[in-house]
Amino acid sequence: MSETRYLRVNPSCPESYLIAQGAEVIKKGGLVAFPTETVYGLGADGLNMDAVLKIFQVKGRPRGNPLTLHVASLDQARKLVSSWPPTAELLAKKFLPGPLTLILPRSEGIPDLVTAGLPNIGLRYPSNRIALELIKASGVPLAAPSANISGCPSPTGAQHVLADLEGKIDLILDGGPTEVGMESTIISLAGERPLLLRPGGVTKEEIEEALKEEIAVANSVLHPDKASGEEESRCQGVNNKQYAPRAQVIMVTGSPGEQVTKVKNFLAANRGRKIGVLATSEHFPIYESFSVSPVYLTALGSRTSPEEIASRLFSAFRECDQAGAEMVLVETVAPTGMGLAVMNRLCRAAEQHQI
Numbered sequence: 001m002s003e004t005r006y007l008r009v010n011p012s013c014p015e016s017y018l019i020a021q022g023a024e025v026i027k028k029g030g031l032v033a034f035p036t037e038t039v040y041g042l043g044a045d046g047l048n049m050d051a052v053l054k055i056f057q058v059k060g061r062p063r064g065n066p067l068t069l070h071v072a073s074l075d076q077a078r079k080l081v082s083s084w085p086p087t088a089e090l091l092a093k094k095f096l097p098g099p100l101t102l103i104l105p106r107s108e109g110i111p112d113l114v115t116a117g118l119p120n121i122g123l124r125y126p127s128n129r130i131a132l133e134l135i136k137a138s139g140v141p142l143a144a145p146s147a148n149i150s151g152c153p154s155p156t157g158a159q160h161v162l163a164d165l166e167g168k169i170d171l172i173l174d175g176g177p178t179e180v181g182m183e184s185t186i187i188s189l190a191g192e193r194p195l196l197l198r199p200g201g202v203t204k205e206e207i208e209e210a211l212k213e214e215i216a217v218a219n220s221v222l223h224p225d226k227a228s229g230e231e232e233s234r235c236q237g238v239n240n241k242q243y244a245p246r247a248q249v250i251m252v253t254g255s256p257g258e259q260v261t262k263v264k265n266f267l268a269a270n271r272g273r274k275i276g277v278l279a280t281s282e283h284f285p286i287y288e289s290f291s292v293s294p295v296y297l298t299a300l301g302s303r304t305s306p307e308e309i310a311s312r313l314f315s316a317f318r319e320c321d322q323a324g325a326e327m328v329l330v331e332t333v334a335p336t337g338m339g340l341a342v343m344n345r346l347c348r349a350a351e352q353h354q355i
């Protein structure tokens with residue numbers, strides 16, 4: 001493909017003539033990157049096989065990894081499934097539009113390519129206004145994975161999309177940085193009990209509160225090497241390593257105090273190597289004044305605000321690569337609330353590497 005057109009759109013009041021240009025591309029079977037409240041998506045007409053195929057091609061995504069469909073209303077969502085259980089209704093009422101993807105039994109008419117042959121479909125009803133207007137104007141559900149090259153960190157700004165996909169897609173709608181900064185929570189409602197496949201913008205605790213029951217969490221969430229069951233292994237994608245920068249990610253474990261000691265010792269023992277450090281705000285000043293400087297150092301956010309850390313992590317990964325880091329030490333947080341999403345992405349990026 002040749003040129004990628006770029007349009008800046010007002011996120012709080014999207015200009016309809018700009019949205020119309022996006023919809024035009026979608027209707028013709030092209031690819032449009034657009035912001036959602038989580039990360040940027042790479043959208044195509046989800047009912048057009050040729051368009052969907054292009055998504056797999058430009059991302060380098062394995063065909064066995066299913067796509068989710070993005071809708072602009074619950075009515076549109078219900079048409080894409082063969083059953084809409086009470087749990088779906090409850091969660092939809094409480095959290096949609098918003099950063100939650102529901103996996104439900106699919107209806108006929110959805111191309112096999114979208115679901116990778118699975119009997120279920122993932123539905124996402126985003127709250128971002130640009131996303132909503134684009135879906136509405138296109139008149140079809142949009143298949144939209146994160147708008148990155150497969151395996152790279154998901155894009156939280158238009159510049160990340162351009163870095164990965166410029167020249168390969170038709171259009172990018174730039175609506176500024178995304179709010180959540182991490183992909184949506186994925187919950188399967190297709191089995192007997194709800195199963196959390198990927199933690200994200202809506203927390204496990206919030207879902208449990210809404211459903212008034214405890215939710216099982218897929219093994220792979222904190223142990224990516226231990227996916228069990230077809231659904232779980234699909235969600236993990238075919239590659240184990242995901243969301244990762246080029247630099248080797250190393251998780252720093254232990255109590256906050258232990259983490260500081262481990263980072264300092266590691267820096268001291270690896271003088272001359274290009275080490276990046278992604279720190280919590282509380283520890284940032286300690287590393288800033290340490291005798292051995294990392295090649296890249298940033299504060300992700302406070303230990304008491306995993307939301308802040310989540311919103312910074314993916315762009316910090318990319319910044320580490322730009323700084324030429326070979327390895328990047330990332331401080332860890334408790335896997336509760338939004339911390340579960342942070343730890344899931346870290347586990348997947350680090351594979352087994354930790355100190």
Ligand code: TXA
Pocket residue numbers: 036038039040041042065066067068101103115118120121122124126144145146147182183184185186197231232234235236237
């Ligand atoms: O926040 C988000 O969900 C972003 C924005 C763009 O909406 N999208 C996103 O899409 O993260 P993607 O394709 O990068 O991640 C969707 C995940 C994949 O890991 C895929 O394997 C899983 O959802 N998935 C899709 N359909 C599924 C299904 N029927 N059963 C189990 N997992 C499924």
Ligand code: MG
Pocket residue numbers: 145146154
């Ligand atoms: Mg993705």
